[in-house]
Amino acid sequence: MSPPRSTADLLLLCLSDGRQPSAVSRQPSTDWNEVANMAVRHGLAPLLFKRLKQSGAQAGIPADAWERLRLAYFNSAGRNKRRFRELRTVLGCLRTAGIPVIVLKGAYLAEAVYGDIAVRPMCDVDLMVPRAEVPRTQAVLLDMGRVQRHTEDVEWWYRNECHLPAVIIRTLAVEVHWTIIPADAPLSIDTAGIWDRACTASVAGVDVLALSLEDLLLHLCLHSACREGFGGGLRPYSDIAETIRRHGGVVDWPRVAGLAREWDAARYVGLALHLAKSMLGAEVPDDVLERLVPGGIDRRILEAARESVLVQTDYRHVVSFMDRWGAMSFRDKPELLWRRVFLSFKAMVARYAASQGARHLSRYYVLRLRDIIRTLAAQFMRRGRATTRIPAQDRNASLANWLESSKPVRQGKDRAKVRAEAEAKVKEETQ
Numbered sequence: 001m002s003p004p005r006s007t008a009d010l011l012l013l014c015l016s017d018g019r020q021p022s023a024v025s026r027q028p029s030t031d032w033n034e035v036a037n038m039a040v041r042h043g044l045a046p047l048l049f050k051r052l053k054q055s056g057a058q059a060g061i062p063a064d065a066w067e068r069l070r071l072a073y074f075n076s077a078g079r080n081k082r083r084f085r086e087l088r089t090v091l092g093c094l095r096t097a098g099i100p101v102i103v104l105k106g107a108y109l110a111e112a113v114y115g116d117i118a119v120r121p122m123c124d125v126d127l128m129v130p131r132a133e134v135p136r137t138q139a140v141l142l143d144m145g146r147v148q149r150h151t152e153d154v155e156w157w158y159r160n161e162c163h164l165p166a167v168i169i170r171t172l173a174v175e176v177h178w179t180i181i182p183a184d185a186p187l188s189i190d191t192a193g194i195w196d197r198a199c200t201a202s203v204a205g206v207d208v209l210a211l212s213l214e215d216l217l218l219h220l221c222l223h224s225a226c227r228e229g230f231g232g233g234l235r236p237y238s239d240i241a242e243t244i245r246r247h248g249g250v251v252d253w254p255r256v257a258g259l260a261r262e263w264d265a266a267r268y269v270g271l272a273l274h275l276a277k278s279m280l281g282a283e284v285p286d287d288v289l290e291r292l293v294p295g296g297i298d299r300r301i302l303e304a305a306r307e308s309v310l311v312q313t314d315y316r317h318v319v320s321f322m323d324r325w326g327a328m329s330f331r332d333k334p335e336l337l338w339r340r341v342f343l344s345f346k347a348m349v350a351r352y353a354a355s356q357g358a359r360h361l362s363r364y365y366v367l368r369l370r371d372i373i374r375t376l377a378a379q380f381m382r383r384g385r386a387t388t389r390i391p392a393q394d395r396n397a398s399l400a401n402w403l404e405s406s407k408p409v410r411q412g413k414d415r416a417k418v419r420a421e422a423e424a425k426v427k428e429e430t431q
Contacts (some may be wrong), residue, residue, distance in 0.1 A: 007034045008310055014051055015044065015238060016281035032065035041312065042233040045072035047119040077118035079171075080110065084117060086172035087125055088204035093144065094127075095206060099137055102128040102198055102209045104177065104219065105239070111203060112210065113243050120239075124166055124173035130195070131178040138164055138176055145169035160184060180219045185226055186404065188264045213247050214256045221272035222265055225403075229314030230275075230305050237275055237309065241282035248283050257291040266292045267403050271305055279306065301402050304395035315396040 014035075039045040049069035052058065058066055087107060094101050106122030114120045129137045145167045157164050162182045166173040179191045194215050201210035211219060217240065224236035244251065260269040270292030276282035277289075290296075308315045 007031065007038055011035050011038050011042075011044070011048070011234075012279050014048055015234075016241075016279075032061050033068075036065045036068050039069070040072060043121050043235045044238060045069050046076040046121060047114075047238065049073040050116065050119050073118055076121045080117040080120075080122065082171045083122070083125070084204045086170055088206055090125075090127075090141070090144065090169060090172070090174060091204060091206040091208055093140055094129075094137065095208075097136065097140055099129055099133050099140070100195075100209060101137075102195075102211060103201070103203045104128055104180070104211070105223070108201065108203055108210050108216075109239055109243070112201060113239070113246050115246075124175055126163065126175050126177055128177040128180070131191075134164065134176055134178050138167070141167040141169065141174055141176065145172075145174075158183075181222055181227060186264065187222070187226065187268075188262070190259075190263065193259075213243070213251050214259060217243060217251065217256055217273075218259060218263070218265070218269060221269045224309075225268040225272040225305075226265070229316045230308035231312050231314035232309075233312045234279070234309060237272075237280055237282075240272065240276040241280040244276070244282045244284065253285055253288045254291075257288055260292055271297060271301070271403070274302065275305055275309060278302070279309075298398075298402070300395050300398050304399040307395070308399075315399055 104126035110117040110120035197212040
């Protein structure tokens with residue numbers, strides 16, 4: 001169930017770029033305990049405390065709600081201070097070993113974007129290294145700590161994830177990444193280009209690498225929209241809005257749009273940036289949104305994505321194939337069935353491990369068709385027993401169809417040719 005509109009709206013107002021929450025804090029009808037609860041759930045209580053304190057709004061907030069926010073801020077400060085001490089040791093060891101490292105998301109954002117490690121809580125630290133350096137990096141980390149989850153099939157992680165299981169080093173959990181999105185995602189991430197554009201940075205007092213501003217924004221958008229299905233809550237959108245507030249003047253927006261198209265991610269990125277702008281006041285240029293999603297985004301799509309963000313529920317977990325089928329036009333239904341049956345080779349290997357190296361891969365597509373028919377039959381029976389339809393299900397089905405409706409840019413084209421075309425387009429738009 002989504003939070004009351006007034007609670008969500010007030011939290012968004014207090015966190016929005018360029019808005020001061022001091023006036024709304026004096027409204028007698030405001031339930032600040034509910035606002036504090038929502039901020040805690042979304043990992044934004046430390047940031048809310050700092051924003052309210054800076055605006056002088058404390059006098060209009062009940063003492064118990066204020067104390068909860070204050071404790072959230074100082075507890076986060078203590079935890080992150082300890083974690084950054086451990087991170088400094090980790091980064092120092094990797095630098096001594098000669099392993100290049102890009103520090104992703106929270107650990108980088110806390111210092112370089114927010115400028116206060118207390119306001120950006122983090123559960124773990126994500127470090128990206130070249131694919132060839134993953135085994136050596138993991139060995140360095142295991143000399144310092146222990147793996148969180150043992151696994152004998154490391155290749156499974158390479159096929160289905162973008163990182164290995166976390167290594168626990170005292171108070172710090174470290175994940176080793178080799179790309180920003182799993183290989184089986186419906187995108188075409190150019191990891192080599194990400195490394196080419198990486199810039200130098202200092203994190204925890206150690207010289208490392210960081211994503212370029214454009215790649216950072218794309219990563220934040222894709223992690224929330226594609227990786228988490230908009231179910232990661234408001235914090236990713238706070239990250240996007242704060243990054244734009246701090247560095248928006250030097251962001252190469254045509255390159256953001258060009259790379260999003262090159263990665264087959266224009267709709268994911270466009271929707272995520274639209275949410276950051278509409279909910280938190282991020283200053284995303286209108287022409288960039290138009291380039292990413294020509295003609296704009298339907299209201300139902302925006303409502304479904306916003307609802308997933310606020311209730312922290314991955315929209316894909318509440319949408320069945322039958323829901324998607326019912327929300328589609330007649331001419332689009334064969335395309336959905338084709339995509340579901342004839343998965344890519346990587347996706348087939350992930351689902352049917354025995355298909356790897358098989359002489360006759362077509363036999364496994366027969367198994368795939370059988371599984372789809374069984375799933376459809378089960379969903380049809382459940383749907384038949386239902387007496388009512390929930391509007392949110394229809395919105396989520398429309399959202400899933402909308403995000404996947406455009407065909408991949410690279411389909412049937414040479415990768416180098418597509419990349420050259422995208423770079424030429426970026427150059428043309430920049431002029």
